[in-house]
Amino acid sequence: MPKESEINLVYNYIDQNLNRFVSRIQEFVRQPSISAENRGVQEAAKLLASYFKKIGCQNVEIVPTRRHPVVYAELDSNAETTLLVYMMYDTQPVDDEKLWVSPPFEANIVPLDLPSGKVSALIGRGSINTKGPLITFINAVEAIVSTLGKLPVNLKFIAEGEEELGSPHLPDFVNEYKNKLKGAKATIFPSFLEDTWGKVKLSLGNKGIVYFELEASGKNWGKGPIEFDIHSSNKAWIDSPTWRLIDALSTMAKDNGRTITIDGFYDDVVEPSEEDEKLLKELAKSFEPEKIKETLKVKEFIFDENDKYNLLKKFLFSTTLNIDGIWSGYIGPGSKTVLPHKATCKVDVRLVPNQNDPNKIISLIRRHLDNRGYNDIEIRQLNGYKWSKTSVNHPVVQAVISSIHSFNKDVEIWPLTAGSAPMYLFNDVLEAPAVHLGLGHGARAHSPNEYIVIKGNKYVSGIDIAHKFFVKFLFNFGK
């Protein structure tokens, strides 16, 4: 364990190299890596591999999968303990570029008014989710290695390029590399955990997800237009696949999608465990629904926001059936009159304890549709994985918490986050429980003007602290 003075040497290195470290973040954000569109993913993988080499990693590999590669790297420090570092280097698409105040791949640093005050922020697709935290962690490792020669723990990096697709081939990779990965004590996922008021939110798990498309088509149905959209006057004697999809969807949920009415859908959902209930109650004390509304620019929740315990419980422990997109027929300007030959929607289901099997969800929906005569409606599954949870008492979580405290920050512990990540591979398959960690702030993941804070304010940490936190954690955990 290094003396305080040794950590201060590392911190000094960070301060002296901060401009270069930020430039490295910009460089990586400027390299598009949109997995859904196969845009720049290979180039991003190569760039990332070059960073791993620069900081002294061994066995840097770009491991092909059936779609986008995993970048794998080891940093052996001859230490007792090994940590897996899970990262994602892909991002969501950009389909509303005109709404961005700075182009999504320029990574410009601009002034930004947060509710908590002025900051400067790097604007770019993937900046918070998660290229900013990823590069910050790599920079922090560089700072330790350059200053002290080696880390207090061994690291094995697993950076995937398909997280935004639902990590379809990460299971293959984990299976293939199982022998190299096993024996690690825990898995960390570098993030920036501060919200817009600098409040630190530590999540101990993730919901699972199943993502699929539903399609009603004349071709499958045998009714309606089969090959192409036809003149809409034919609606009087030819059926409509579009109405069919709407009818089918309307059997799957009610109350504007609040209640899922798919037969057996809720059967596996359980109440929060005793530990989770305790964490939820504690969390409810400090939880500020107003700030969520501010960030998302929404006016109200489905549930009473004064009953914070229930609001949080619903958020974190409810399964959902969301329509991510729907399209059919003519969607341009003006009044084109067609009877469409097909209608398609994209749907995601978030999985909570104990919805353990994504395939079961698909089967339930198939059966639900079949039982109502909708056997022609096609289900195309795009991905699916289960939920995961790490105990608050695990040493990795305790090290994260004590590191946060050492920066004079309180931490709000979330038993689960509503977002999905394939952490079950670590928690369940590799038995190296996973935890998000990090100081710093960013927001608008998946939305226009995604950002991370570079220069903070009274509440929100700047990018310097974000770097130093990872250093502190590695030493705390390595103790």
Added chain:
Amino acid sequence: MPKESEINLVYNYIDQNLNRFVSRIQEFVRQPSISAENRGVQEAAKLLASYFKKIGCQNVEIVPTRRHPVVYAELDSNAETTLLVYMMYDTQPVDDEKLWVSPPFEANIVPLDLPSGKVSALIGRGSINTKGPLITFINAVEAIVSTLGKLPVNLKFIAEGEEELGSPHLPDFVNEYKNKLKGAKATIFPSFLEDTWGKVKLSLGNKGIVYFELEASGKNWGKGPIEFDIHSSNKAWIDSPTWRLIDALSTMAKDNGRTITIDGFYDDVVEPSEEDEKLLKELAKSFEPEKIKETLKVKEFIFDENDKYNLLKKFLFSTTLNIDGIWSGYIGPGSKTVLPHKATCKVDVRLVPNQNDPNKIISLIRRHLDNRGYNDIEIRQLNGYKWSKTSVNHPVVQAVISSIHSFNKDVEIWPLTAGSAPMYLFNDVLEAPAVHLGLGHGARAHSPNEYIVIKGNKYVSGIDIAHKFFVKFLFNFGK
């Protein structure tokens, strides 16, 4: 009345000038005039005006409206009778260009296999709907004027550029030009009335239409994302405008859209009149549902096709609620996870006797939605006009029928067509009842590979006959 030899002179002129006449059709198809996208409409109006001048029209005017101009022209022949000639020079958009065998604005003439045998056809957007028939009529007028000096009737041309938008400003034009237009005996709409087997279908009226958009948005609703699409994990505690639109739509129809469940929607719909019933029964004898299915590439009708009377009655005298298009959220490739902030659909309602007031339909839908708490769902009306019908006994209809017979063609009389055109302006406002007319064939209006036949086969007339028919009709009517 000219002797047969005089008509033959005109026919000879057509035969000698046919290549040039077809080139004129190509030239007009090559000039895009997509009213919904405001693409080429002004240029097309100018081109059309130049044609009217070339054939000797007086008072050729490009009359501005609040959107696209009407091209107006008079051809005074010092005759007793005046006919109005309604035309449309705008077309539907092209949004599936890759499905076209020949580019939609090249107007190439290519071999085509019809069910009735090989033909050569001009492929292009607007070729059948209705640039081909429009230019053919103009060519026919040129042939008469060039050969005989003048026509047996006076003509007043009204060519609108907004038919595909539902003719929003044609009522303004008709009102403004009422004094010039009144006193005409009838209105003709040049068309190619043969189907793919050369069978002539003469329609005596049109359904009306109301076209509108429905939109559910967080902004109007106050629930759900207000300003932009947000991460779909928020579905657990934030509402979905997309599900809201689906819920609302599902209250408006059932049985895959076959039955409209909007309160009071069917109240004004009446049974066919005695004359219409008679025409329907006659029509049922020769009506071949198989050929409709062939043309539309559909496998089945909603109703039993062996009961032809009922099938036709449903087609022609049913009101409909069709979804022309629907869109919300992410509609690209792969799995982007968003909770959309709005969902929109385009809907058309076809109006039959006696649904006389398009605004009443909008009011019914508004009240239906309001009564169910959907007062936040916006209705944006894009257009609307009533149905129209001309009696089979009107002299203009009798002249059309006898002209068709003189080409040794039988004619199938349709009391109404399921498509919409704003003929009520002529039938009701100007008291000059309207009728479609024309030999020749084309199809796939509003679809890829829209075409007209140039060189016919054993069943289908070529473009020469299409020209000669208009000549014959003008003399028959002018008698």
